[in-house]
Amino acid sequence: MEYSSVKICSEEQPVLVKITSGDKPNISNVTIKKWQDIVDIISLTINVPSALIMRLKANYFSVFLRSNSTFNPYKIGENVKLHSGLYCETVVGTKNCLLVPNALKDPLWQEKS
Template structure:
């Protein structure tokens, strides 16, 4: 999968839309009681924090970025597969125990792809927790 795109061709997100997305991540974080809810956006070969809830326990800030391909990030898998990913506890999972988010103590992850209308990945929407979280069936169905 090629994560690259021409930055000049990336659509600008209107301020009103961004504010709604920001409100959504804040609301999700409060409703399901997690430290971090994010919308991640692919920009060229990087994945960038596009929206992030405001919580003193959230280690992620808008504008932070990582190179995507080969990063080992949860988001990389979501984008490659264009499907949801649930990791209840990365520390108990051989595949995820060295995930870069573990250094932030974010050991549990639930994320889904966000796609443009043509199916091209925009990024992900995800929630992260600093404790094991198996995410209830209800949360998985709603989210």
């Protein structure tokens, strides 16, 4: 079994999380289209510049899907190193939902915004 070391925003030490096997089924175009619609709706509904679906690899996250928002800085296939402070890293590390109403006012997230 392969693991990744991820950094949870509120913790000093990183945690290890299992990476599932490489024998994952292909994601159909129909499913990808539905997911694309979801990230676009999320971005519009909560008025954020980007909504993402990420893939966890051994040493990085990869952008699988991105919202088609005008100011979205992410590109599909873009890789982001682990321990970079991404919200998804905390979600994967805690296995919980994450709500950050305003990262600019949250001491845990201010410097990452």
